[in-house]
Amino acid sequence: MLASMNKKKFAAEFRRLKKFRNLSEDERVLFAMSLSATPDERWERHEGFLKSHGLFTRSERKAFGFR
């Protein structure tokens, strides 16, 4: 996940989000990662999340009770 991240863009976005005081540090990291990414990187991250929870394939999802 982090391999595909543009670290410079992430750092710039993270700095920008520092002015939002109502964000916790982990929220700031989460939003900085998401907002600094390209749509393809965001989608890759989303698919990685599903895979990490065993929800990517239909057979895996069925085991969780999805259609």
Place this chain on the structure above:
Amino acid sequence: MSAAILQGVPATTIDTDIWVELPPRQFVRLTAIIMHLGGIMLAPTVAALSDDTLVNFLPRVDGIGSFDKELKKARRIRWQGMIVPVVPLESLLKSKQAIRRPKDLAHIPLLKQTIRLQKKGRVLVKKPLDSKEKK
């Protein structure tokens, strides 16, 4: 939520909703496309693509304008080598606020937060591609 994910909302979803301007009786045309691509139809409006991606075809989206109206407002995003029109976050928020299923209500704070964070200060999200195309 696929449109939201592509626009920077840190969320996830099991399926991708695609809004199609087709009368329900013509949905068979979508079936033909899915079969051609090696996918299967799980229900009249639900398909599993060959890579196991789930797709929901929506004949309408509640809480927002007509297909044509929303298509004009859509953000054009470069995704997987294609330019894809996606419903803007503000419209997604309106739709979720109108539909109000538990999963929609759960997404509302995340959508609001992302809109707020994108609006204030420098925005790293690229401008919609259609604004360039008009020049």
